[in-house]
Amino acid sequence: MIMESQKGDLYEGESVDQLAKRMIEHLLKWGVTDAFNDKQIYTILEKAESTLNPLPAMLQVEHPITIVGDIHGQLDALIRYFDAVGYPPKVKFLFLGDYVDRGAKSFEVSLLLFCYKIRYPHSVHLLRGNHECMKMNRLYGFYEELARKRGGRMWRQYQNVFNELPLCARVGQRILCMHGGISQNCNSWESFKALKKPNTPLTCDEGLQVDLMWADPTQDKCNTFAMNKQRAISVVFGEKGLDVFLKKLGLSLIVRAHEVSQEGFNFLFNKKCVTVFSAPYYCGNDTNCGAIMHVSESYEISFTVLRPRMIATPENIEIVKLMENNYKGLRVASPDPNRGRHLQSADVPKPTAPSVQLVPPVTKPVEIKKQ
Template sequence: MVMKGKPSFMKKKKSKNSKASKSKATVRSTVVSTRTKNNKTVLSEQDKKHVRWAYSILMRVLESGKHPDNELTRVIPPDECMNFLAQVRTVFWKQASMVELTAPINICGDIHGQFSDLLRLFDKNGFPHRANYLFLGDYVDRGKHCLETILLLFSYKMIFRNHFFLLRGNHECPNINKQYGFYDEVVRRYKKPGVWFAFQQVFTHMPLTALVGGKILCMHGGISKQMNSLQDLRIIRRPFDNPQVGTLAMDVLWSDPSNFEKDYGPNSRGVSVVFGKHALWKTLKKLKIDMVVRAHQVVQDGYEFFANRRLVTIFSAPFYCGQFNNAAAVMQVSRQLVCSFVVLRPRKKVARRRLMPAK
């Protein structure tokens, strides 16, 4: 089903805590059956087995860290982790380079290993058994709990594969996450570089863009000179390790908006380009879409508009790296493509145990 209306915006919402009173057994039943019944998705016996496995991984991630014997790498040993990642890779490979989605859906920006804040995000907007999600990349690096973060997201992807979507960010590339923390965390905690390589194999297969309701184009970075039609995005070839310089894939992962009059210019990051409002408007017209939603940059209020609200940057890691006093945001898109924002204010310390899903 494709939405015909144009996106519009509401004032930002006050956050409401997600409340549930289900036991673990009831939640498990919801995880396995509710979505398939309501949306007529038929799973093979093998797929059902993988869903149960993903649920087991999910619960171990959520329970890990409460006491020394529950350290994540003990409850999810390296061999099991690598086998699980191989199954996640298969799920991504079955999806297109551009996934085409319907609303309602929640759209989230960078997470960067801020596991407690990710749980806060779900607590405010609904855990994935109650809401649809699209994440725009950058799950690892810089934060303290990258393993918990990425395994939680991959578990949800396996369980809700038609309702929970993860795009690739520039930090899901080996030349980046080997430098900015993920490699060091994996090797320090698992003692096996092979686990890091297994994660890279998953990252190389992830989708790069998403189209919501036929009108809202989503990616991690931004637009490109080479973006002449939606078909250009559909035919980006995967898998690849690091995007080649000058390619559409590079710009989708790396480009940034800029307040200048030219269409495109050099990017201060040293890779890809920056683009102006005129380039954006031309691209929207060529692609016959209404707006672009992207991540990739810290913004003070969690979201920031560009070019008369035809582009919005979303960042979903509050108090980023413990250094920025920024808020985080989630963009909620209704069935009618009405867009609103839920903002999470920064907290310096968050009690992890309180951020478990309500039982």
């Protein structure tokens, strides 16, 4: 219920948590922020910054948990995932970054996630992607979107929040998650314990942090690490480099985002690395699915796959046929019908995606104390 009298940036007697609750309800129902003034938005941004500030650059989170890859301003897709698997705090989520740019509702997506983080700090975990760096979201749409909807000054306040986002998260003892990939600059868990959150464009492009936000796997199985020529920043890593990294840290799986996948997820290197990409029909050009990944209490891995919504017309019928062909290979039975399913129209039988059980870690992992 909205109170009539207003004082400053909050309604009379309203807490920041209550403001966040109202914003969540409004965004989920209407998908816009027109009911809130700039002072109220700044209140949420400042609270999000202070909530994220004490967190270390590497989080320790426990499973079961649902992991979400790139969203890129696709509010409708994010809400469809919530509708399918549940909302915070009923379901615990780990987001791998790239909330903004490319899509039309980066402002609304990021604000919704910040409100959830404020209300449920132990159920919603947010990592930083490369598009949460100033040089990226200045060029790829977020700056223009905010300038149009609220003004350029708010964009700078957003950078303060982005600077406080952690860079990676260990799930239990066997899974390490980040937006980009692994790094040759990591020699032990001490490297992660010493890791600092970058707060300038320069420090975003240095050391371990740049690889966590930018690195990509390569299919060259003989490769360890090499320059990432396609992106002109960071590195690519091969199976040999990954094996050394996993053994050194006692891990079983790397979970990352950062790259479009036609199926929404893609396993590499004998299921030791998986890419999760959650933005279907990316940029309105790719005919890709989106997916989110579930990690059970016993480390069982499964996926919920979101099919892009496209109505067939004489102009796009060939694209629709291509999309349908892409889905055929995913129709594999899963032990749990409520997990790993595709979300699509009710008149089409629901296929399911495969479930994967992690192999034991190569060595016993080193315990990291929470900071």
